[in-house]
Amino acid sequence: MSGTSSLAAGQLLFQRDLRLAWRRWDQVTDPLVFFLMVTTLFPLSLSPELSRLRDVAPGVLWVAALLSSLLAADSLLKSDAQDGTLEQYVLSGQPLTLLLLAKTAAHWILSGLPLVLISPLVASALGVPGHALGVVMMSLVLGTLTLSLIGAIGAALTIGLRRGSLLLALLVLPLAMPLLIFGARAVELAIIGEAAAGPLYLLTAMLVLSMTLAPLTAAAAVRISID
Amino acid sequence: MLRGVSFAIGAGEALHVAGPNGVGKTSLLRVVCGLLQVEEGEVHWNGRSSSDPGVTFLESLAYLAHDTALKGDLTAAENLHFSVGLKHSVSAQQIAAILADLGVADCADLPCRVLSAGQRRRVALCRVLLSEARLWVLDEPFTNLDASSTAHVSETLSRHLAQGGLALIAAHQGLSLHSGNVTRLELS
Amino acid sequence: MWTWFHKLSSPPHFYRVAGKMVPWFAWPAALLIVAALVGGLVLAPRDYQQGDAYRIMYVHAPSAWMSLMVYVVMAVSAAIGLIWRIKLAHAVAAGCAPIGATFTFAALATGALWGQPMWGTWWVWDARLTSELILLFLYLGYIALRSAIDDPQRADRASAVLAIVGVINVPIIHYSVVWWNTLHQAPSVTKMGAPTISLPMLIPLLMMLLGFTLYFVAVLLTRVRGEVLRRERNAGWIREGLAQ
Numbered sequence: 001m002s003g004t005s006s007l008a009a010g011q012l013l014f015q016r017d018l019r020l021a022w023r024r025w026d027q028v029t030d031p032l033v034f035f036l037m038v039t040t041l042f043p044l045s046l047s048p049e050l051s052r053l054r055d056v057a058p059g060v061l062w063v064a065a066l067l068s069s070l071l072a073a074d075s076l077l078k079s080d081a082q083d084g085t086l087e088q089y090v091l092s093g094q095p096l097t098l099l100l101l102a103k104t105a106a107h108w109i110l111s112g113l114p115l116v117l118i119s120p121l122v123a124s125a126l127g128v129p130g131h132a133l134g135v136v137m138m139s140l141v142l143g144t145l146t147l148s149l150i151g152a153i154g155a156a157l158t159i160g161l162r163r164g165s166l167l168l169a170l171l172v173l174p175l176a177m178p179l180l181i182f183g184a185r186a187v188e189l190a191i192i193g194e195a196a197a198g199p200l201y202l203l204t205a206m207l208v209l210s211m212t213l214a215p216l217t218a219a220a221a222v223r224i225s226i227d
Numbered sequence: 228m229l230r231g232v233s234f235a236i237g238a239g240e241a242l243h244v245a246g247p248n249g250v251g252k253t254s255l256l257r258v259v260c261g262l263l264q265v266e267e268g269e270v271h272w273n274g275r276s277s278s279d280p281g282v283t284f285l286e287s288l289a290y291l292a293h294d295t296a297l298k299g300d301l302t303a304a305e306n307l308h309f310s311v312g313l314k315h316s317v318s319a320q321q322i323a324a325i326l327a328d329l330g331v332a333d334c335a336d337l338p339c340r341v342l343s344a345g346q347r348r349r350v351a352l353c354r355v356l357l358s359e360a361r362l363w364v365l366d367e368p369f370t371n372l373d374a375s376s377t378a379h380v381s382e383t384l385s386r387h388l389a390q391g392g393l394a395l396i397a398a399h400q401g402l403s404l405h406s407g408n409v410t411r412l413e414l415s
Numbered sequence: 416m417w418t419w420f421h422k423l424s425s426p427p428h429f430y431r432v433a434g435k436m437v438p439w440f441a442w443p444a445a446l447l448i449v450a451a452l453v454g455g456l457v458l459a460p461r462d463y464q465q466g467d468a469y470r471i472m473y474v475h476a477p478s479a480w481m482s483l484m485v486y487v488v489m490a491v492s493a494a495i496g497l498i499w500r501i502k503l504a505h506a507v508a509a510g511c512a513p514i515g516a517t518f519t520f521a522a523l524a525t526g527a528l529w530g531q532p533m534w535g536t537w538w539v540w541d542a543r544l545t546s547e548l549i550l551l552f553l554y555l556g557y558i559a560l561r562s563a564i565d566d567p568q569r570a571d572r573a574s575a576v577l578a579i580v581g582v583i584n585v586p587i588i589h590y591s592v593v594w595w596n597t598l599h600q601a602p603s604v605t606k607m608g609a610p611t612i613s614l615p616m617l618i619p620l621l622m623m624l625l626g627f628t629l630y631f632v633a634v635l636l637t638r639v640r641g642e643v644l645r646r647e648r649n650a651g652w653i654r655e656g657l658a659q
Contacts, residue, residue, distance in 0.1 A: 002315060002316050003286075003314070003315045003316075004312060004313060004314060004315050004316060009312075009313050012309055012312050012313060013309075013313070016298075016301070016305075016309050019301070019305075020298060020300055020301065023300045023301075024300060079298075082294070083294050083295070083296060083297065083298065083299075084292050084293070084294030084295065084296040085296045085298065085310075087262060087290070087292065087296070088290075088296045088310055088313070089313070090262065091260060091261075091262070091285055091288065091290055092285070092313040092314055093283075093285035093286055093314065094313060094314075153576075153580060157560065157573050157576060157577060158560075158563075161563045161564060162563070163563070164563075167559055167560065167563055170552075170555070170556045170559055171556045171559075171560060171577060173552065174549050174552040174553050174556065174581075174584070174588065175580070175581075175584050175588075177549055177588060177591065177592075178584075178587050178588055178591035181591045181592070181594070181595045182591065185595070185598065206587075213583075217576060217580060220576055221573065221576050224569060224572040224573050224576065225569065225573060226262055227262070227263055227264065227566065227568065227569050227572075264568075
C-alpha cells in the first residue's frame with residue numbers, strides 16, 4: 001500500500017462530503033430556504049413597490065446572504081466532531097489545513113453556491129435592474145466564499161459548545177462587517193449604472209487573505225477544541 | 228487529573244488501563260495519541276519523542292475511540308475506503324477481505340446507521356487492521372458488544388500482539404487474551 | 416532582564432510583586448485623572464465652535480484610545496500565552512477583556528452624550544463611533560467565548576486564537592468603516608472631530624490619557640492577581656500564604 005499524498009487526501013475528503021450531502025440533500029436546501037425567507041421579510045415589512053425595494057436591495061441581499069452563511073457555518077464541523085471523525089483527521093498525519101480547506105470548499109458548494117445561483121432571481125424580485133445582476137452574482141461569489149472561510153474559524157472555535165451556533169454567529173459577525181460594506185456597495189454602484197470594480201477588488205483581496213489565513217487558523221482552533 | 232503516570236510497552240505487549248469511570252483512562256489514551264496536551268510529561272516512540280517529525284509516530288498509530296468514527300450515511304465499505312484512504316491507498320478487495328475476517332462481510336454495502344453497535348465496532352476495528360499500525364490505542368473496545376463480537380475483537384487483538392504489535396487498551400472489565408504480555412495499570 | 420521576566424511568570428512571585436506595584440499605579444492615576452478633569456472641565460478655554468460641549472472629549476478621546484490599546488495588549492498577551500505556553504499571559508488577556516469593554520462602552524456613552532448637544536441625536540453613524548461599536552462586539556464575543564468553555568485550558572487557547580484574529584481584523588474593520596462613512600456623508604452630518612487643539616486643551620487631554628493608562632495597569636494587576644488566586648487555588652503556596 002502506498003501512502004496517500006496530501007492532495008489526494010483532500011480530494012478524498014472533498015468527495016466524501018459531497019457524497020454525504022447527496023444522500024441527505026434536504027439538509028442542503030435549508031440555508032437556501034432561509035435566504036429566500038429573509039429576503040421576503042423586507043417587502044413585507046417595507047413596501048411592495050419595486051422602486052422602493054431597489055433602494056434597499058443591496059443591503060437586503062447581503063444581509064440575507066450573511067445570515068444564511070452563518071446558519072450554515074455551524075454544520076461544517078458539527079457532525080465530524082460528534083462521531084469522532086474529526087479526531088481521525090488530526091491523527092491521519094495529513095496537513096489539517098489542507099483537509100479543512102477541502103471541507104470548506106465542499107461546504108461552500110453546498111451552501112454558498114446555491115445562494116449565488118438563485119441571487120439573480122431574488123435580486124430581480126427586489127427591483128434590481130437586469131444589468132446589475134452580474135455584479136450581484138460576482139459580489140456574492142466572493143462574499144460567500146470568504147464567509148465560508150471565516151465561518152470555518154468560528155465553527156472550529158465553538159465545537160461541542162452548548163449554544164455553539166449562536167456563539168458562532170456572535171464571533172463571526174464583526175469579522176464579516178467589512179464584507180458587507182463592500183459587497184453592498186458593489187451592488188449599489190451596479191444598480192445606478194456605475195463601475196463596481198473598486199469594491200469588487202477589495203472583496204477579492206479579502207477573499208485572498210481569508211484563503212491564506214483562515215484554514216490555518218481553523219486548523220489551530222480544531223486542535224485546541226478537541227483537547 | 229492524571230499525576231505520576233509512567234509506563235513502557237514493547238513489541239507483543241499490551242497495557243490494560245483500568246479504573247473507575249472518570250478517572251482519566253480516556254485522557255491518558257488521548258495524551259498518547261497527541262490529542263491532549265500535558266503540562267508535564269512526554270510520549271516516546273522508538274526512543275525518541277513522538278512529536279518529532281522524523282519519527283512518523285502517527286503512521287504507526289491507530290486510535291479507536293468510544294465513537295466509531297463511522298458516517299451513518301455511508302456504507303461500511305465506503306467508510307473504510309475513506310478513513311483508511313486518508314493515510315494510504317487500499318483496494319476494494321482488501322476491504323472485503325478484512326470485513327469477512329471479522330465476520331461483517333454482509334455489512335459491506337449497508338449504511339452504517341442500520342448496523343448494530345457490535346457490527347459498527349467490528350467495522351471500526353477493520354479500519355484499525357487495514358491501517359497496518361503497530362500501536363493500537365483502543366478505548367473501551369468491548370462496551371456494548373455481545374459475546375460473539377467480543378470474541379472476534381479479542382481474537383483480533385491477540386493476533387495483533389502475537390505478530391509483534393503493541394496495544395494500549397482502556398477497559399473497565401477484564402481482558403482475556405490468549406497471547407501477548409498484558410500489564411495492568413490501575414488508575415485511581 | 417529575561418530572568419526577571421521569567422521569574423515574573425511564576426504565579427506566586429507575580430502575586431507578590433503585583434500586589435506591591437498596585438498602589439504605585441493607583442494613586443498617581445487618581446491624581447492625574449482628577450487633575451485632568453479639573454483642567455479639562457474647568458480650566459481649559461471654551462471652543463469657539465462647540466462651546467462647552469466639546470469638553471466631553473476629555474473623557475471620550477482617551478477612552479477610545481484606551482479601548483484600542485487594551486485590545487492590543489490583550490491580543491499580544493494571548494499570543495504570548497499561546498506560543499510560549501505561559502499561563503500567566505492567558506490570565507493577563509482574560510483580565511484585559513472586561514476593562515477594555517468598559518473603556519469601549521465609556522467611549523460610546525460619552526460619544527452619545529457629545530452628540531446630543533451637537534446634533535440633537537443620541538447616536539450618529541460616525542466612522543469612529545461605528546468602529547468603537549464593532550470593537551465592543553469583538554470584546555463581547557471574546558468574553559462570551561471564554562465563558563462558554565468550561566475547560567480552562569481550552570478557554571485560554573481558543574480565546575487567544577479569537578483575540579489574534581480580532582486584532583488582525585481591527586484595522587480592516589476600521590478602514591472599511593471609514594471608507595463607508597465617507598461615501599454616505601450628507602453635508603449636514605459633521606464629523607465627531609475634536610476642535611483644533613491648542614496647548615491649554617492638549618495638556619489635560621494627555622494627562623487624562625496617562626491617568627487612564629495608569630488606572631488600566633492598576634486594575635489589570637488587581638484582576639490578574641484575582642485570576643491567579645482562582646487558578647492556583649489548590650496550590651501549596653496559597654495555603655502557606657493564608658496561614659501566615
